[in-house]
Amino acid sequence: MTTSEEHRAKKARIKAVKDRLYASKTREKGLILVHTGPGKGKTTAALGLVLRALGHGLRVGVVQFVKGRRETGERRFLERFSELVELKVMGEGFTWETQDLERDRRAARAAFAEARRMLTDPTLHLVVLDELNIVLRYDYLPVAEVVEALRSKRPELHVVITGRNAPEALIELADLVTEMKLVKHPFREGVRAQRGIEY
Amino acid sequence: MTTSEEHRAKKARIKAVKDRLYASKTREKGLILVHTGPGKGKTTAALGLVLRALGHGLRVGVVQFVKGRRETGERRFLERFSELVELKVMGEGFTWETQDLERDRRAARAAFAEARRMLTDPTLHLVVLDELNIVLRYDYLPVAEVVEALRSKRPELHVVITGRNAPEALIELADLVTEMKLVKHPFREGVRAQRGIEY
Structure with a gap:
């Protein structure tokens, strides 16, 4: 276990690094965030950002x-x-049940x-463009058109795009990309989707 | 066997498999979720779960x-x-600014x-036990005691634990572990933390 002095020294070092880091970061800019990957939490983290924004009014x-x-x-909640x-x-729109390509594209x-x-x-x-990556993956919308729309967004606006398999062009464009990686999943052990957690 | 009979038999087999599958996925159980990893979205995804729960009242x-x-x-928002x-x-409590080990432990x-x-x-x-992994990492609480408390939780209760470097014992205990992996981060390009996104 660290002694109290070592502990203090370690924290002081961390703080100095953080201070330097934050001092250099002064640009206010609307970010394009992408939440992708096979793990849970992509939509959920977007909802967390909604909650924060609402907290600020x-x-x-x-x-x-x-x-x-x-x-x-x-x-x-959102309603x-x-x-x-x-x-x-x-x-x-698109659900996993429909089989009508043209209808899905229109939607x-x-x-x-x-x-x-x-x-x-x-x-x-x-x-929040929730599950946009899914419709891109199915070619229901041209990626180039989406990229173009994002490039012409209001500069201060933050945008979050969720869904597995984010296309390369969106990853390229984004300021922040987080990949949610599954380490353990309870479905594998026979637990079903739970209200207030998964939906 | 006639075609119609074959068809019926096939459907019955599929139905039997489906029934077995769904019968095994009926456990309603309070989950222990861990959001860890160096990427963004750990606390944010926990907040998204809060929003869902509130939506259900x-x-x-x-x-x-x-x-x-x-x-x-x-x-x-939560207030x-x-x-x-x-x-x-x-x-x-613990902040990056305090330097008093004993005070941090008490908090x-x-x-x-x-x-x-x-x-x-x-x-x-x-x-939601937000940033619990951080205080465990700094040895402010014994992991064994936390594991014990989680084991004796009310069985239906869902618990989310966030923070980098989740200890092995918590990963072992958890039903679902998601690792947030950083792909791109705007801090690297001089953009500072933004209101309504990072806090």
């Missing part, structure tokens, strides 16, 4: 590109904050039109 | 083991939901006492 936009369960905790949250769910395009509008909306602090 | 407890900035979005959120921040212990109480509180759906 800032407005957010959320486009859900994959229509999932109807009664998710996040949807109920409750309708004065600060603009929520668009791909109504007729993806309609959701993207909402996203594009939000990217220039001066009242928004943060836009 | 479920109560949550949050213990922040590392006292950070005072005016974080999450703290303001606003005081009827559903029990929030404990290590008041005199960690006090926060842990709150956590221990929450782990058996029947009104809570989810408990």
